[in-house]
Amino acid sequence: MTALGFLYPGHSAEDDYPRIEQLLASDIRVDLVHTDAGQGALRLDGLREIGSPERLASGVEELRLAGAEAVVWASTSGSFVHGWEGAHEQVRALARTAGMPASSTSFAFVHAVRELDARRVAVAATYPDDVADLFAGFLRAAGVEVVSVRSAGGVTAAETAGWGAKEVLALAQEGDHAGADAVLLPDTGLHTAAHLTLLEKELAKPVLTANQVTVWEALRLVDRRVNAPRLGALFTREPIVQV
Template sequence: MTTVGFLYPGHFADDDFPRMEVILDTTIRLVVNRTEPGEDDHRTGTLRQRGAPERLAAGVEELRRAGAESVVWASTGGSCVYGWEGAREQSTTLARAAGLPASSTSLAFVHAVQGLGVARVAVAAPWSEETAGLFTGLLSSAGVDVVATHSGGAATAAEAAAWSVDRLKELVVAADRPEAGAVLLPGNAVHTAAHIRDLEELLSKPVLTANQVAVFEALRLARRRAWAPQLGALFAAREAPPAPAGRTIDGE
């Protein structure tokens, strides 16, 4: 049995995780500890408070007791707000507090892009243009070529959580560009686990979503491969593809 843990702010789309657990191998367990989200908006100050070290450290004991082998901070906004270097430091601090390998959704997106061997991406962000810019800035600082960013304009996590699959399709179509090798859909409050294959079939290319990449990252840290095509191209490869030539994404 491989058990991996997630710190998730609130309850907006936390049901994505049990859904993915059912789809994955029966020897994989996804444990979610819900942290206090604070105010339900995407303002920079709120996002920084949401990802504060003391708030994350308070949630790790439950994951340790559950036998987690790794932990991921499942908040794109609460990690990208710190920038590339700041997000890496946030995960290092979390790893020390947990005594486990740790990462965040923002770093997971970067590692997933690298894992797919994609050269260019488009971003379909549910948030405001300001918050979308924070995420795009982190990707660019990590060496990811972002060819387009489209903002869905959701002011709160609750608003994004209520979006239908048709609204998600509109968002990814608006963001997509022919030169993009994948479309990234950040925002852990958006329900995507049941829709990834539909979105990929619509665009004829990989679609990476927040809770999906968070799970892939947790399994990567636990050194556990999982094959689950229902969760999209990211989980469809039996073996990880080679990293692209040149600069490595995590700076090693």
């Protein structure tokens, strides 16, 4: 049994995680601990606060006692708002506190894009414009070419938690770009695990969503690969051989 640990801010789309565990259909356990999400508003000051070392440390002991082998901070905006170097320091601090490999959803997107060998990506975000632009900047700092950024204008996690397949598909379609190799939906407050097959069928390209890549990142940290087609192209990709 491989145990994966996740620190998830608040309560919105957390039920994606047991769904993903089920779809993995393997000897993998997904353990999730909720952290304080504050007011849930998508403002830069609040987003920086939810990813503070103190808030992340508060959930680590529970994951350690559960036997987690790696931990991922399951927030995209709560990591990239610190910038490229700040997000690295956030993860390093989390790894020191947890005593195990650690990452965040922001880095999960970077690693997943590289896994798919997607040279150009489109971003379809629920965030306000300034936050969406910061995510695009984070990706560019990682060497990813961002060809378009679509912002839904700052929908709160409480609102996006109620979105179904129709709304998620509309966001992805509006954010797609003809020149993009993949479309990224960076909100962990958005239910997407049940819609990945639909999204990739309709867009005819890989779609990377926050909770999907977060679990994939935890598997990457413990050097596990699982073939799970219902979780999208990312979970069927053979390793890229570097030459």
